[in-house]
Amino acid sequence: MLLSAAIVTTLLCFCSLLPASGQDCPSRQEIQGSLKQVQKLLSAHEASYLQSLHNLKKKINLLHSNAGKQTTRTTNSTCPKLDAPVNGRKLGKSQSIGHEVHFLCDPGYELVGSESRVCQESLTWSGQQTTCRDINECSSSPCLNGGTCVDEVNQFSCVCAKGWAGATCQSPVPTSTAAASTLPAATTGPFVRPSRCSIVQGTTHCTCEPGYTISGRDSVTCTDIDECELFHNGQAGRLCLHACVNTPGGYRCSCPVGYNVTRDGRSCKDIDECATRQNNCTKDQMCINTYGGFQCVRVECPKIPNATYVKTSPMRCERNPCPVDNKACSQTPNSFSYHYLAVVSNLSAPRVMFRVSALRPIGDTLRFSLLGGKQARRHFTVQRSDRVTGQLMLVTPVQGPASLEAEVEMSELEKRVQLGRYITKVTMFVSQYEF
Structure with a gap:
């Protein structure tokens, strides 16, 4: 409106200065009509300008919002921290995208879940949560002759049935009878032992220590039972998964170099020379x-x-x-x-x-x-x-x-x-x- 008034004033001043040349100045009504057209044109330009300004503000706000999200994503470009499982350990510390961590369990525990997990672009870890579960040492039925296995942490124990004894109930318990007297007997080595004989009502009864049996040569000498040979191909499988060594009154299992005998006494477990520093690798290896x-x-x-x-x-x-x-x-x-x-x-x-x-x-x-x-x-x-x-x-x-x-x-x-x-x-x- 201020611009319109200025134009009106200018036109009036201009007409008042015109000489009497025979040309008439526009009338006031003509001037007002022209001004109304100018006013409409300016209003249209003003509305277009305001709309453009509104759109520009929206774009600026959108750019600010996207920049904030990008900054947040850049700041939080790592996966959540993964803790080592209970009774285990974690290898690898990086939580960046594309990096991998590994999990190991302590002796006596088995790994459940993913052994390795990778930080993905979605900032989540691949695979499943890892836990270390106690190994059930009784799963291999180590107790013999009707013994009951009791699972313990990283070991087991056997409750033997009547008449049996030993770590795995492998040895029979000799039964005692009323004895009037004991007959002497001589020993000739660790694999030959004297029997324990008693005379009951005029009849001689002889028994042997666990792991020995009455010799076929006579009825009073006990000879060692070779469990390794006797049970080499038994229905329950071999006594030892690698090598069986016969001992006086029993046996033991042995493993090759680089292995230890497991707690069940039968299997072999690898020795981790790298974890126990039993190696000769140099610093650059x-x-x-x-x-x-x-x-x-x-x-x-x-x-x-x-x-x-x-x-x-x-x-x-x-x-x-x-x-x-x-x-x-x-x-x-x-x-x-x-x-x-x-x-x-x-x-x-x-x-x-x-x-x-x-x-x-x-x-x-x-x-x-x-x-x-x-x-x-x-x-x-x-x-x-x-x-x-x-x-x-x-x-x-x-x-x-x-x-x-x-x-x-x-x-x-x-x-x-x-x-x-x-x-x-x-x-x-x-x-x-x-x-």
């Missing part, structure tokens, strides 16, 4: 526990023409950036990762040994293939388990001791054009024994 022993390994990045690699973790090497015009460099593998597996001899097949996945795949195709010579292809093959995962399969059993290597290549393609290559080297240490 990694100790890999195997069944019955250990291996000292040193991971070194490969030397490939046209490319250089740097170690980004103890088990991973990545390629340095390639020059823009160096096509030969861009065709070399983007990374090498190294993994070591310990397995027993004659492991049943087919069996999945290792999986390779792409966390954030690019391109439209992932291709998995097996590299290596005839030995690798004799025992392994590579199969796809889903769109982004390939798995290394053991197809024929391996007789130990042996060491096998297999390389799994994962290629990313876009319209059949290679975008990247990733090599996973898996080394399998096969023990000499099957248990």
Whole structure:
């Protein structure tokens, strides 16, 4: 309205200055009509300006909101902390996306849940919650001759039936009878003992200590029972899973070097030389526990023409950036990762040994293939388990001791054009024994 009044004043002043030239000034009504048109035009421009200003404010508020969300996501770009399970421990501290943690249980406990978990882009952990459950030592029925097993923490005890004694109720208890006198007898060694004889109503009764029996040569000499030979192929299975040693009045089980006898006295358990520091690996080597022993390994990045690699973790090497015009460099593998597996001899097949996945795949195709010579292809093959995962399969059993290597290549393609290559080297240490 102020602008309209100014225009009216200007027109009136202009008309008053015109000389008497025969030209008439516009009338007041004509001037007011023109001003109304100008006023409508200005009102339309003002409404358009206000609408544009309103839209601009909305866009600015939206940008502020998105920036706040991005800042929050950047700040909280880690998965929740995972605690070590009770009666176990956790390997790995990083909670960043793509990192992996592993879980182990203390002796006497078995792992329930996921052995390894990965921090995903959704900021959640893959797999299931891990717990360590007490192993039921009574599950193998270690108590013999009708004995009752009582499970305890990392051990067991046997409540023996009447007439039996020993840690596993393996020894009969001699019954005593009313004795008028005891006949003397001589011993000739630990595997031959005198019997305990009594005369009752003119009849001689002789008994032996647990683990001995009346000799066939006479009725008063007790000879050791060779439990290892007697129960070698019994209905309940062998007394010992590895080797049985006969002892005077009993037996004991022995294990090869690198193993300890388990609490049930029959089985063999591997000694973890890496965890107990019973190894001679140097500071620049990694100790890999195997069944019955250990291996000292040193991971070194490969030397490939046209490319250089740097170690980004103890088990991973990545390629340095390639020059823009160096096509030969861009065709070399983007990374090498190294993994070591310990397995027993004659492991049943087919069996999945290792999986390779792409966390954030690019391109439209992932291709998995097996590299290596005839030995690798004799025992392994590579199969796809889903769109982004390939798995290394053991197809024929391996007789130990042996060491096998297999390389799994994962290629990313876009319209059949290679975008990247990733090599996973898996080394399998096969023990000499099957248990």
